[in-house]
Amino acid sequence: MDFSDNGITRFGGFPLLQRLSTVLINNNQIRNISEGLGTSIPNLEYLVLTGNNISNLADLDALSELVNLKFLSLLQNPVRDLEHYRLYMIHKIPSLNILDYQKISHIERREARELFGGEEGKRIKEDIERAGSLSKGKSGTMRTLTPDQELLIRKALERVTTMEETRKLDHILQTGKIPENLLERLGFTEDDDVMVTDE
Numbered sequence: 001m002d003f004s005d006n007g008i009t010r011f012g013g014f015p016l017l018q019r020l021s022t023v024l025i026n027n028n029q030i031r032n033i034s035e036g037l038g039t040s041i042p043n044l045e046y047l048v049l050t051g052n053n054i055s056n057l058a059d060l061d062a063l064s065e066l067v068n069l070k071f072l073s074l075l076q077n078p079v080r081d082l083e084h085y086r087l088y089m090i091h092k093i094p095s096l097n098i099l100d101y102q103k104i105s106h107i108e109r110r111e112a113r114e115l116f117g118g119e120e121g122k123r124i125k126e127d128i129e130r131a132g133s134l135s136k137g138k139s140g141t142m143r144t145l146t147p148d149q150e151l152l153i154r155k156a157l158e159r160v161t162t163m164e165e166t167r168k169l170d171h172i173l174q175t176g177k178i179p180e181n182l183l184e185r186l187g188f189t190e191d192d193d194v195m196v197t198d199e
Contacts, residue, residue, distance in 0.1 A: 003028070011049065012062075014040040026050040026073075031059065038065030045069060051076040057088050057128045064092045071098045084124055087112040091121075 003025040011025060012034020020041045030052035037044070044066050054060065055078040063069065072093065074080055080100070089099055090112040096104055115121050150173065157169050 010034060012037060012040075017041050018043055020044060022046040024048045026052070028052050030054060033059055033062040035062045035065070037062060038067065041066070043068050046071045048073045049077065050074070053077065054079045057082055057085065060089065061092060066093065067095055069093055069095050072096055073100055075100050084115070087115055088124075088128070091116040 001020060001023050003023065005027045008025065008028040008030055010032045011030050012032075014020075014037070017040065021043055023041070023044060023046070026048050027050070030049065031054060033054075045068050047063075047066070047069060048071075050073045052074075054074065057079060060074075060079065063072070072089070074089075079085060086099060087108065090096060090104055090108055098104065116125065153169055153172055157166065157173075160166050160169065
């Protein structure tokens with residue numbers, strides 16, 4: 001089934017399609033993946049999400065419901081630039097054989113097990129969940145950074161003292177979006193020129 005080049009913003013909402021094994025949904029504007037895919041398209045094996053706007057690892061968690069998924073492409077999505085991206089996907093979707101057109105090796109599977117099976121893995125998962133929550137904000141409304149605000153955040157990065165603060169600010173710069181409830185905490189006022197976008 002091919003949904004390429006259609007301006008789609010969310011992957012999901014399928015009726016029960018037990019025989020569906022392939023979905024091509026590249027070159028859209030997908031930012032979110034709906035839960036329930038394992039029930040609606042349980043036998044999906046091949047999924048191409050190349051060229052979309054997925055920016056958080058937490059936004060990909062719903063794909064773990066696809067227990068028969070063997071091939072996944074997320075090329076040209078911002079999420080691929082995040083630390084631990086490949087190992088996280090290998091960990092979340094054990095059935096995968098090929099990720100981004102590269103075969104998953106036994107070494108990568110072992111590294112994913114070791115990383116996410118220990119204390120560091122628990123911390124990373126918590127950070128991923130927190131980043132997912134930040135991207136939505138309490139009200140689900142995000143604001144697009146202006147160039148001046150981006151400059152201020154880059155300056156703030158020079159002053160942070162913890163890795164958690166660094167990760168949060170890095171994430172904001174990578175996505176170019178900031179939850180409304182963080183604006184005031186970062187010193188932005190209601191008079192700042194920001195563009196509001198609904199997630």
